[in-house]
Amino acid sequence: MGTYTFRAGAIGGSLPTSFINDIAEAHFSQTLHPAEDDTPIQELPDEEYPEVDDAPADYVEEVDPEVVETEDSAKAVPVAQLPDSANQDIVGTSPDGSAQAIVNLPSGTASPAELSSTGLVVYPNTQTDADTVAVRTGTNAIEIFHLLRSASAPRSFTYRPALRPGEEITVGTDNTMMISNPQGDVTTFVTAPLALDARGNSIPVSMTLSGNGIVVSLAPANGQAVSYPVLLDPGYGYGSITSAERNYCFWNPYDCSVAWDRANTAFKKAQDLYPDRTLFQGTGDAFRHCYWNALMEIRLSTKDAYEIATRHESTSRGNDKEMDLRNNSIGRQIGRANTGKSSAGIRSRDACKNGTSRGKLWIIKSGKLVRSNA
Structure with missing residues (x-):
């Protein structure tokens, strides 16, 4: 003693x-x-998520050298x-x-x-x-x-x-x-x-x-x-972030630290809800990007959420990049719709999960970009 x-x-x-x-x-x-976010997933009314351009007026795209993502690298942290x-x-x-x-x-x-x-x-x-x-x-x-x-x-x-x-x-x-x-x-x-x-x-x-x-x-x-x-x-x-992200995080470190935390939350929930094989270009991947962007939209500004999520794709190309950008955009729409509501994060989680099963998000199947219920 x-x-x-x-x-x-x-x-x-x-x-x-x-x-x-x-x-x-x-x-x-x-x-x-x-x-812990362990409340059951709720069935929500069917929602449409039309393509919207929520890019900040002063956004300037940065493209870094391509890094080819694989199933193993997508699951590695x-x-x-x-x-x-x-x-x-x-x-x-x-x-x-x-x-x-x-x-x-x-x-x-x-x-x-x-x-x-x-x-x-x-x-x-x-x-x-x-x-x-x-x-x-x-x-x-x-x-x-x-x-x-x-x-x-x-x-x-x-x-x-x-x-x-x-x-x-x-x-x-x-x-x-x-x-x-x-x-x-x-x-x-x-x-x-x-x-x-x-x-x-x-x-x-x-x-x-x-x-x-x-x-x-x-x-x-x-x-x-x-x-x-x-x-x-x-x-x-x-962790590790792209050079394009680093350029933004240098001036916005607190926002990036919040975004990093939300990315961890979204990844863990995707692991809980979906098989590992879907975390690369599949439904788990689609849900993760949707949920991450919704959580950022709730906590940060649309500008910060867009800048960080889009710069994160600076090393991607082709359908892989297009899939993530589309699911990111839908996630931010969901976040905006729930900002200010009670249990906004859980509502957004459920909306992303429902959207995945109902074909509102995007995955890659046989090399083609298709709806998430394909």
């Missing part, structure tokens, strides 16, 4: 993982375990790996294993990772009255949290990416940073979206660059009271 003290809502000292887990779950369960102990690194590996991004966890006690009874990965007592907690939100996405149990806990944590020759960190807007490889392609997003205290109040978070260290800090407003424990949430996602 650890030794610990209680004082005015704060808990100090060295704690066992089971106790840390209880504290985290008691105060921050909804943040640590976002609700980057992988982010949690370390075995708190003095090791988060490692992200590209689908083909050719590239890696490494981010060091903030300095602290070399606590071994322990899986809690509720599925949290806990690195106990990494700093004074503080613990590191991790949750995997996708194959290529990891949420790292710092559980600050008292005012004696540190308020700043420094992440040190192990940059290889030619890699650089770019500071973006809205507490976002990007790590780019020597070719200029973004490989990693780091975001500092929130901190919550024991009363459920949001506490502002700052993220600054100090040399090659990314410093994430609590930044409460002047006079703002902080009730402990506090959960500090810097996010880490690893």
Whole structure:
């Protein structure tokens, strides 16, 4: 057992993982375990989705060298790996294993990772009255949290990416940073979206660059009271995007980080609903693009959704590109129709699923672009 003290809502000292887990779950369960999209698919009234041109007036198409997608590459995703102990690194590996991004966890006690009874990965007592907690939100996405149990806990944590020759960190807007490889392609997003205290109040978070260290800090407003424990949430996602996407994300990093998260959501749901063989040019692929664009349309602007989705196809050609662009457009229409409604994401999911089975989306069959119920 650890030794610990209680004082005015704060808990100090060295704690066992089971106790840390209880504290985290008691105060921050909804943040640590976002609700899964597991509601049944609903049959909706039949809808038509006429072809519309929703391209922004200032959109300029960029075409990158062609990359031929295969069934294997369509199903492959980057992988982010949690370390075995708190003095090791988060490692992200590209689908083909050719590239890696490494981010060091903030300095602290070399606590071994322990899986809690509720599925949290806990690195106990990494700093004074503080613990590191991790949750995997996708194959290529990891949420790292710092559980600050008292005012004696540190308020700043420094992440040190192990940059290889030619890699650089770019500071973006809205507490976002990007790590780019020597070719200029973004490989990693780091975001500092929130901190919550024991009363459920949001506490502002700052993220600054100090040399090659990314410093994430609590930044409460002047006079703002902080009730402990506090959960500090810097996010880490690893992947790969086209050069055309990178050019947009350089100026819109927060929007791209949201789009990346929504892409993961859509891909996972497509895997749940459709056989693997359909994730390349089939119904699963059509649904994924539709649902991804609907989710972006709900969360971002039409301009952002269009720019990111269309630039994502800058390396595609022929029917493969045409299929994705058409399904993207239909997805944005569905997102616009549901924006502002309750359960907009679920409504959009159902509309994309219904649209797929009713032939409203597009797939490729025998090399030809055909309706999704063909």
